[in-house]
Amino acid sequence: MFNQIKKLTLALAVLTIFNNTFAMEHHNAKHTATNIVINDPWIRSAPPNAPALGLFMQINNNSNKDIKLLSVNTSGYKRIELHRTIAHSGMMKMVKQDFMPIPAQGILHLKPGSWHVMLIGPKRVPRMGEKVIISLKFDNGTTQVVEALVKKGGMMKNHLMH
């Protein structure tokens, strides 16, 4: 009888520990998971006299809430704008946006001919292979800093200069 109680107590203790561990892991996963993950940030290389440069990346939103990219910052430019290239009366046109929407559990692809960040009026156009530190501000109160690699753009299709 005494042995049985001991076994039962032990079993309960193990169960409690297991439950607590599980709860803690669950709790940690919820709070340490990075909601926004940025992949392959890059700047399209341009001639030294280029008036503007395109910045591209993929922004993953791993949260259950829509997130907006509000602004982008880096030093050495007159101004930085959020752009989207859209078809307008049969012409491709870049339109300034107030924000970029990243859907819950979704990805926003910034790429030539689509969503992009416009780095306007460079003091100095960065060379191919350079890494440029960029900070991105989101409406969930977070700021992310990434290093964008300057490289050759693939397709120049639909590209319009300012």
Ligand SMILES: [Cu+2]
């Ligand atoms: Cu643009």
